[in-house]
Amino acid sequence: MRNREFLGQGLAFPLQFDSSGRLALVGGERDIEQSIFIILGTAPGERVMRPEFGCRIHELVFAPNNAETEGLLIHYVQEALARWEPRITVQDVLVSPSPDNDAMVLIEIRYQVKDTHDPRSIVYPFFLMGEE
Incomplete structure (x- = not known):
C-alpha cells in the first residue's frame, strides 16, 4: 500500500475518458512516465x-x-527532473542523434523510482531546428 500512495495517481495525459465517461486516471510508474x-x-x-x-x-x-548543446540538454533535463519529479532519482541522461531524422535528438533518461528502487528508462525525442 505504501508504494501505491508514494507513486500516486493522476489524470491520464493526454486527457482521455474511461469506459464510464469519467476522466481516465493512471497510477504508479505510468504516472511517473507521463509526469x-x-x-x-x-x-x-x-x-x-x-x-x-x-x-x-x-x-x-x-x-x-x-557537443555544447548536448551538454546543455543534459543539464536542463537533470535540473528540471530534480526540481519537479520528487519520486525519482535521475541516474543518467544521454543524448544521441536520431537515426531517422537529422533534426532530432533522443534524450534517454535513466532513473530509479525512489520508493520501489525500480530502475527504469525513458526516451524523449527533441527537435533541434539549428541556427537560422
Missing part, C-alpha cells in the same frame, strides 16, 4: 499560476546540434 513527458514538454513561463514549472530545453530549439 516526465509533461515536465520536459513544458517551457518555463508556459504554465498558468506556476510560471517557473517546466524544462529549459526549449531554449535550445534553434541551437546547433553539437
Whole structure:
C-alpha cells in the first residue's frame, strides 16, 4: 500500500475518458512516465499560476546540434527532473542523434523510482531546428 500512495495517481495525459465517461486516471510508474513527458514538454513561463514549472530545453530549439548543446540538454533535463519529479532519482541522461531524422535528438533518461528502487528508462525525442 505504501508504494501505491508514494507513486500516486493522476489524470491520464493526454486527457482521455474511461469506459464510464469519467476522466481516465493512471497510477504508479505510468504516472511517473507521463509526469516526465509533461515536465520536459513544458517551457518555463508556459504554465498558468506556476510560471517557473517546466524544462529549459526549449531554449535550445534553434541551437546547433553539437557537443555544447548536448551538454546543455543534459543539464536542463537533470535540473528540471530534480526540481519537479520528487519520486525519482535521475541516474543518467544521454543524448544521441536520431537515426531517422537529422533534426532530432533522443534524450534517454535513466532513473530509479525512489520508493520501489525500480530502475527504469525513458526516451524523449527533441527537435533541434539549428541556427537560422
